[in-house]
Amino acid sequence: MNYIPVGLTHFLVLSAVLLVLGIFTMLTRRNAIAVLMGIELILNAANINFVAFTRYGAINLGGQAIALFVIVMAACEAAVALAIVLNLFKRQGSINVRQADQLRD
Amino acid sequence: MPSPVHSLSEIARAAQGYAAFSVNGFIPELVLVAGFLLAVLLDAVTRRTSRKTFCVFFGIAVLALAGIFSWTEWRPFTPDWQGGYFIFPYSQTLFAPIAHNRVLDRGYAMAVVDNFSVFFKLLASLAGIFVLLMSLVSKELRERSWRLGEYTSLVLGMTVGLYLMPASLDLVTIYLSIELVSIAGYILAGFSRETDYGAEASLKYILFGALASGLMLYGFSLFYGLTGTTNLIAIRQILALNPATHTGMNMYLLWTATILALVGMAYKISAVPFHFWTPDVYHGAPLPVTAFLSVASKAAGFGVLIRFLLFAFPTSREGAPLLDWQTALAVLAVLTMTFGNLAALLQSNVRRMLAYSTIAHAGYMLAALAAGPVAFSRSSNFGGVVAILIYLVTYLFTQLGAFYAVMLIENKIGSEEIDDYRGLAGRSPLAASALVLFLISLTGIPLTAGFIGKFYVLTAVLTPDAITHTYPWMWLGVAVILNSVLSLYYYLRVAAAMFLKRPLREMALAADAGSGIPETFLREEGGRTRIRYSIPAIVLLFGLAVPTVALGVYFKPLVDFASGVIRFFNF
Numbered sequence: 001m002n003y004i005p006v007g008l009t010h011f012l013v014l015s016a017v018l019l020v021l022g023i024f025t026m027l028t029r030r031n032a033i034a035v036l037m038g039i040e041l042i043l044n045a046a047n048i049n050f051v052a053f054t055r056y057g058a059i060n061l062g063g064q065a066i067a068l069f070v071i072v073m074a075a076c077e078a079a080v081a082l083a084i085v086l087n088l089f090k091r092q093g094s095i096n097v098r099q100a101d102q103l104r105d
Numbered sequence: 106m107p108s109p110v111h112s113l114s115e116i117a118r119a120a121q122g123y124a125a126f127s128v129n130g131f132i133p134e135l136v137l138v139a140g141f142l143l144a145v146l147l148d149a150v151t152r153r154t155s156r157k158t159f160c161v162f163f164g165i166a167v168l169a170l171a172g173i174f175s176w177t178e179w180r181p182f183t184p185d186w187q188g189g190y191f192i193f194p195y196s197q198t199l200f201a202p203i204a205h206n207r208v209l210d211r212g213y214a215m216a217v218v219d220n221f222s223v224f225f226k227l228l229a230s231l232a233g234i235f236v237l238l239m240s241l242v243s244k245e246l247r248e249r250s251w252r253l254g255e256y257t258s259l260v261l262g263m264t265v266g267l268y269l270m271p272a273s274l275d276l277v278t279i280y281l282s283i284e285l286v287s288i289a290g291y292i293l294a295g296f297s298r299e300t301d302y303g304a305e306a307s308l309k310y311i312l313f314g315a316l317a318s319g320l321m322l323y324g325f326s327l328f329y330g331l332t333g334t335t336n337l338i339a340i341r342q343i344l345a346l347n348p349a350t351h352t353g354m355n356m357y358l359l360w361t362a363t364i365l366a367l368v369g370m371a372y373k374i375s376a377v378p379f380h381f382w383t384p385d386v387y388h389g390a391p392l393p394v395t396a397f398l399s400v401a402s403k404a405a406g407f408g409v410l411i412r413f414l415l416f417a418f419p420t421s422r423e424g425a426p427l428l429d430w431q432t433a434l435a436v437l438a439v440l441t442m443t444f445g446n447l448a449a450l451l452q453s454n455v456r457r458m459l460a461y462s463t464i465a466h467a468g469y470m471l472a473a474l475a476a477g478p479v480a481f482s483r484s485s486n487f488g489g490v491v492a493i494l495i496y497l498v499t500y501l502f503t504q505l506g507a508f509y510a511v512m513l514i515e516n517k518i519g520s521e522e523i524d525d526y527r528g529l530a531g532r533s534p535l536a537a538s539a540l541v542l543f544l545i546s547l548t549g550i551p552l553t554a555g556f557i558g559k560f561y562v563l564t565a566v567l568t569p570d571a572i573t574h575t576y577p578w579m580w581l582g583v584a585v586i587l588n589s590v591l592s593l594y595y596y597l598r599v600a601a602a603m604f605l606k607r608p609l610r611e612m613a614l615a616a617d618a619g620s621g622i623p624e625t626f627l628r629e630e631g632g633r634t635r636i637r638y639s640i641p642a643i644v645l646l647f648g649l650a651v652p653t654v655a656l657g658v659y660f661k662p663l664v665d666f667a668s669g670v671i672r673f674f675n676f
Contacts, residue, residue, distance in 0.1 A: 019323055026316055035312060042319035049326035057333055066277055070322065073284050077315055080291050084307045087295065091304040100305040103385040105451065
């Protein structure tokens with residue numbers, strides 16, 4: 001049976017794809033929750049990079065530790081973001097980010 | 106392979122020449138964190154709304170104390186002094202760089218206490234104190250005075266991040282401190298959450314901010330992959346010593362990583378492709394918060410940017426090809442200042458106009474950083490970094506003053522439209538004159554602080570090359586000058602409205618139409634009544650106006666102070 005050994009490149013491609021998907025999600029989705037999911041994709045793309053570089057670069061455990069920090073930071077950011085979205089829902093009755101356009105030139 | 110464990114005597118030996126190390130350098134931040142926790146407690150204990158202002162005074166005291174502790178870490182320059190001292194040496198953390206055998210080498214630390222970071226800490230404290238004082242006067246916040254304790258604790262929490270940002274010497278600390286500032290900022294921006302504007306401002310801030318910091322983190326991960334470390338000095342050494350990290354395909358990767366990393370910092374200083382949030386957030390947030398974001402957050406952003414660009418990239422003197430970030434930054438600077446000024450021209454709202462003008466000011470400072478960050482010889486000027494530091498101090502008083510004057514006027518007339526400012530000089534000569542003073546200082550007209558800042562920026566940009574005696578950044582200097590002329594138009598438009606134009610007739614009619622303009626504003630005489638301010642409000646106005654004039658006349662201490670910072674880079 002043939003199988004492809006998984007190497008650093010696979011992880012880097014995966015993280016690059018995740019990054020692009022995250023940016024795409026953030027820019028195109030209207031639902032605030034979906035936009036927040038895009039943020040998570042971007043952060044986790046970076047996390048995969050950190051962990052993969054640590055694993056295959058055989059450098060030290062630095063990348064793994066950074067990933068832990070980032071996970072905590074992402075949770076904090078998500079908590080604040082959800083509170084802000086909730087507040088937006090109270091104000092305008094929907095969480096469509098396109099509707100929040102009163103501040104403009 | 107060196108052992109990661111080091112005896113105490115070894116550490117003590119390595120620490121010789123450093124004033125102290127580890128947690129000693131962390132005292133200002135600890136004071137702030139303790140103050141933050143106590144402010145939360147104090148907020149819970151005080152029940153009466155009328156007592157909540159006490160929390161604000163407590164916050165001012167904490168900021169002052171932290172500032173004093175930072176000040177004790179200032180070290181005057183002596184030739185044999187090797188630089189600042191470092192907290193959190195790598196040997197005690199998980200983040201050990203590869204094959205380091207000089208454990209307490211001044212490079213391998215998470216954060217650094219040097220004059221550069223002390224300068225920014227003092228700046229953050231000063232801005233924080235002024236902003237908390239402004240908050241006591243702000244009508245927007247006084248209407249929510251039962252939440253002032255919460256507000257104070259958020260400002261203190263944000264200041265912790267502001268303290269750490271310019272002190273960071275590691276990509277991880279840079280990311281964490283930027284996030285610390287941002288998350289507090291997201292909440293503060295939406296502090297008037299019951300209003301549509303507040304809700305929208307915080308939403309826009311967090312969406313742009315999260316995208317920018319996420320991209321920055323991805324850039325950091327690429328740096329980590331390229332060099333195997335997250336420490337700025339270690340990155341510099343590896344880039345200089347190992348050509349494989351920046352040749353062939355890796356050069357593209359290095360550029361990608363750099364650009365992505367700069368996204369997060371450009372967002373913090375609101376440089377042009379990442380400025381979209383600025384006018385909306387500055388418009389929707391309460392004015393003291395706007396002032397804090399535009400001064401302190403921007404200053405710390407520049408601190409991080411300078412630290413990152415000057416520490417992580419080897420210069421050509423170190424034998425490695427220079428990553429030409431200077432030209433890229435110069436283009437960005439011209440785009441930023443031109444866009445900021447052009448957009449400000451079109452605004453009818455004073456607050457939005459000031460928001461766009463802060464973008465333009467970021468452009469001027471970027472120009473100084475791009476042209477000649479460090480003067481390598483003892484020539485007539487000190488280089489771009491010192492120019493930025495001088496600019497930031499003058500900008501602090503001027504920009505805070507402008508926002509404060511706008512706030513005072515808005516408290517009374519309930520509007521920020523330039524049309525509503527017509528004839529204001531007759532009713533409120535003090536606030537109108539002060540606003541004009543701040544606006545001409547923002548333009549950079551002599552005898553005001555803004556002129557000194559702009560003068561040093563231009564000196565840094567228009568410095569002849571030491572070898573060829575040509576002016577490599579002439580076009581950048583021309584762009585700065587043209588933009589300053591452009592900015593004069595929209596700043597003086599406000600002054601002209603206040604001093605030269607009569608109030609619109611519609612304003613008088615609006616008084617009885619119940620259009621939301623307070624009755625006190627237009628009583629009987631149709632907008633001709635004198636506007637009166639409380640004594641503390643006037644004292645604070647003078648507290649900002651006097652330095653704006655004083656620094657424009659007597660600026661030698663400021664220049665000496667700022668140039669004492671740059672010598673610590675030891676390039």
